[in-house]
Amino acid sequence: MKDNRPRCAAGLALLTALVLALLVWNISAGSVSIPLGEVLSALLKPSESGIIWGMRLPRLLAAAILGGALSVSGFLLQTFFANPIAGPFVLGISSGAKLTVALVMVTFLSRGIVISSMAMVAGAFAGSMISMGFVLLMSRRVRNMSMLVVCGIMIGNICSAITDFVITFSDDSNIVNLHNWSLGSFSGTSWENVRLMAWVVGAALVLTFLLSKPIGAYQMGEVYAQSMGVNIKRFRAELILLSSLLSACVTAFAGPISFVGIAVPHLVKGLFRTAKPIVIIPGCFLGGAAFCLFCDLIARTAFAPRDMSISSVTAVFGAPVVLYLMASRRGGKGARA
Amino acid sequence: MSEPRLRTERLSVGYHKKALISGIELELRRGRIMTLIGPNGAGKSTILKSLIRQLPLIGGAVYLGGEDMAALSERDVARKLSVLMTAHVRPELMTCFDVAATGRYPYTGRLGILTQEDRDKTARSLELVHAADLADRDFSRISDGQRQRVLLARALNQEPEVLVLDEPTSFLDIRHKLELLAILKDMVRSRNLAVVMSLHELDLAQKISDWVVCVRGDSIARQGPPEEIFTAEYIADLYGAARGSYNALYGSLELEAASGAPEVFVIGGGGAGIPVYRRLQRQGTPFAAGVLGENDLDYPVARALAVETVSEKPFRPIGEEALRRAANLMEGCARVLCPVEDFGEMNEGNRRLRELARGQGKLDESGL
Numbered sequence: 127m128k129d130n131r132p133r134c135a136a137g138l139a140l141l142t143a144l145v146l147a148l149l150v151w152n153i154s155a156g157s158v159s160i161p162l163g164e165v166l167s168a169l170l171k172p173s174e175s176g177i178i179w180g181m182r183l184p185r186l187l188a189a190a191i192l193g194g195a196l197s198v199s200g201f202l203l204q205t206f207f208a209n210p211i212a213g214p215f216v217l218g219i220s221s222g223a224k225l226t227v228a229l230v231m232v233t234f235l236s237r238g239i240v241i242s243s244m245a246m247v248a249g250a251f252a253g254s255m256i257s258m259g260f261v262l263l264m265s266r267r268v269r270n271m272s273m274l275v276v277c278g279i280m281i282g283n284i285c286s287a288i289t290d291f292v293i294t295f296s297d298d299s300n301i302v303n304l305h306n307w308s309l310g311s312f313s314g315t316s317w318e319n320v321r322l323m324a325w326v327v328g329a330a331l332v333l334t335f336l337l338s339k340p341i342g343a344y345q346m347g348e349v350y351a352q353s354m355g356v357n358i359k360r361f362r363a364e365l366i367l368l369s370s371l372l373s374a375c376v377t378a379f380a381g382p383i384s385f386v387g388i389a390v391p392h393l394v395k396g397l398f399r400t401a402k403p404i405v406i407i408p409g410c411f412l413g414g415a416a417f418c419l420f421c422d423l424i425a426r427t428a429f430a431p432r433d434m435s436i437s438s439v440t441a442v443f444g445a446p447v448v449l450y451l452m453a454s455r456r457g458g459k460g461a462r463a
Numbered sequence: 464m465s466e467p468r469l470r471t472e473r474l475s476v477g478y479h480k481k482a483l484i485s486g487i488e489l490e491l492r493r494g495r496i497m498t499l500i501g502p503n504g505a506g507k508s509t510i511l512k513s514l515i516r517q518l519p520l521i522g523g524a525v526y527l528g529g530e531d532m533a534a535l536s537e538r539d540v541a542r543k544l545s546v547l548m549t550a551h552v553r554p555e556l557m558t559c560f561d562v563a564a565t566g567r568y569p570y571t572g573r574l575g576i577l578t579q580e581d582r583d584k585t586a587r588s589l590e591l592v593h594a595a596d597l598a599d600r601d602f603s604r605i606s607d608g609q610r611q612r613v614l615l616a617r618a619l620n621q622e623p624e625v626l627v628l629d630e631p632t633s634f635l636d637i638r639h640k641l642e643l644l645a646i647l648k649d650m651v652r653s654r655n656l657a658v659v660m661s662l663h664e665l666d667l668a669q670k671i672s673d674w675v676v677c678v679r680g681d682s683i684a685r686q687g688p689p690e691e692i693f694t695a696e697y698i699a700d701l702y703g704a705a706r707g708s709y710n711a712l713y714g715s716l717e718l719e720a721a722s723g724a725p726e727v728f729v730i731g732g733g734g735a736g737i738p739v740y741r742r743l744q745r746q747g748t749p750f751a752a753g754v755l756g757e758n759d760l761d762y763p764v765a766r767a768l769a770v771e772t773v774s775e776k777p778f779r780p781i782g783e784e785a786l787r788r789a790a791n792l793m794e795g796c797a798r799v800l801c802p803v804e805d806f807g808e809m810n811e812g813n814r815r816l817r818e819l820a821r822g823q824g825k826l827d828e829s830g831l
Binding site: 210336342345346347348352354357395404 | 515516517536537538540541542544545546548550551552554555556557561562565566568569571573574575576617621
């Protein structure tokens with residue numbers, strides 16, 4: 127019997143190294159380039175006003191945490207729907223969160239109330255769950271995986287249309303803010319945001335990791351999972367809640383980000399040559415962190431000092447992976463247990 | 464007597480709170496194979512899915528080793544009962560070893576990490592189904608027959624007391640069907656498993672089952688040992704099969720006989736007649752057969768396919784009465800076929816029939 131464990135250990139080590147390298151690179155690169163030597167000394171002296179502590183560090187920590195969260199959320203949705211091209215963005219879950227966050231922002235801002243990050247996350251979570259509800263309803267009727275994705279895209283488009291409508295009719299002063307956010311960006315992340323997202327994503331990740339055993343059983347299909355002793359109803363609810371919470375957290379802080387949720391899990395599975403959740407979940411988190419750090423680096427530096435939207439960058443790198451996946455699955459006849 | 468491994472009491476099964484089949488009373492003991500037969504859509508799978516709690520029960524109860532299954536936890540059930548269902552499994556990036564290892568699920572810890580013991584047991588389960596060489600192969604890239612064996616290894620790896628299989632032989636060719644059932648039979652004997660399964664193949668069901676349950680739409684039509692169930696009349700009735708017949712002794716199926724006045728007379732015996740009967744049936748030619756001892760190999764097939772069959776009592780030479788009837792039938796036929804070449808004391812009469820036909824110029828020796 128071949129033992130896959132050394133390969134997985136090496137893969138995890140490689141991804142960790144990649145994340146660390148990208149963190150350092152991200153700190154030093156930007157419209158103001160900081161030499162590596164100064165990076166180290168600046169890191170040792172926290173000051174909220176400097177470029178590193180005030181701007182870059184929270185932003186890149188957000189990119190790492192949220193990128194990881196998005197990938198894990200994608201992995202959970204792919205397992206849930208037994209569909210390799212499921213993800214929070216294509217299923218319209220991110221757009222649902224975007225809509226509710228926009229509504230929350232407009233209502234609060236127009237009354238001059240400052241929104242807490244917590245309210246944003248709660249709003250996004252509600253939106254995610256509503257979209258998820260629609261997707262679940264559709265998934266009962268359409269068994270074909272491509273059709274499910276089409277339905278998700280429809281739901282996403284409806285939500286985006288309403289979001290645009292809301293933005294159009296909101297106060298001028300908020301439009302710029304809202305518009306930037308609705309395109310997706312890690313810029314403007316505060317330390318308070320970082321602390322909250324670290325708590326929420328951290329807790330969700332630990333819970334997800336503890337579910338890796340039933341997730342593995344569920345990969346064999348619902349029938350077998352149940353016969354192995356998985357309480358299917360509870361498990362499905364847990365999976366839905368966790369994946370929605372993870373993607374809601376991303377949307378609340380950075381807006382909708384496309385394709386990370388599909389591309390990263392697929393690449394990680396390819397790297398590890400297994401789909402075992404116990405290694406894929408941490409692998410996805412690290413992979414997603416590295417992917418988003420890399421994409422954010424490009425978003426910040428390609429046309430510096432102007433920021434690109436993070437979604438345009440992730441789409442450039444993520445969409446080809448999705449296209450490859452759709453083409454390689456024999457016309458999209460996914461097995462649905 | 465010990466408690467049965469699996470027992471149902473006034474069980475009703477169905478979908479959406481509506482009972483399809485009610486009053487199901489089953490009892491399965493260790494070392495026994497119980498097979499559900501019945502027409503498509505009769506509810507065999509519905510019963511099996513209810514037994515394994517995949518469908519909620521509409522009424523009644525299922526007892527697993529004497530305990531009400533409704534009161535058992537998922538894990539308790541999983542340690543006593545495992546399944547091989549028809550659901551298509553195409554897990555991503557899993558080797559056959561990985562698939563078989565999922566059977567250890569109810570025994571592993573919180574994170575499902577396999578111990579050395581789990582790995583050894585998985586390897587042994589694969590050996591049992593002769594799939595040890597498949598261990599490192601990608602599960603989605605093996606044949607249907609291999610896949611069923613690996614899934615059986617998975618089920619055995621769960622170390623169950625009761626094994627539930629839903630049409631385990633569908634989509635398999637004849638060699639793999641026999642192989643799978645042979646392995647199953649071995650397991651039942653060596654591990655004292657109790658097996659309940661549904662089968663489409665009546666011939667196999669008749670041979671492998673200790674107990675047969677006939678499911679028909681709204682009820683269990685009948686249950687009993689295979690000798691009692693597999694009679695030509697009952698099977699035809701169960702399946703509503705008007706266009707053909709079931710041979711209880713051979714466990715084989717024959718198509719509908721051609722109807723009308725016999726045009727050909729076949730002098731058969733000793734198995735030589737069967738291919739001729741089948742060919743005439745295919746061509747749609749009505750024929751008569753004779754003279755066959757009732758213990759002759761050809762006799763059951765002739766009964767199923769010929770318009771009329773002239774027979775003699777078992778172990779007796781062909782008598783004058785039978786010969787007269789055969790000669791009468793031959794009168795009405797345009798052709799006579801005689802695939803028999805050996806004649807002895809018992810079928811001396813048939814030799815005389817052949818000479819008679821030759822004399823009448825009806826014997827078609829090229830038509831064989």
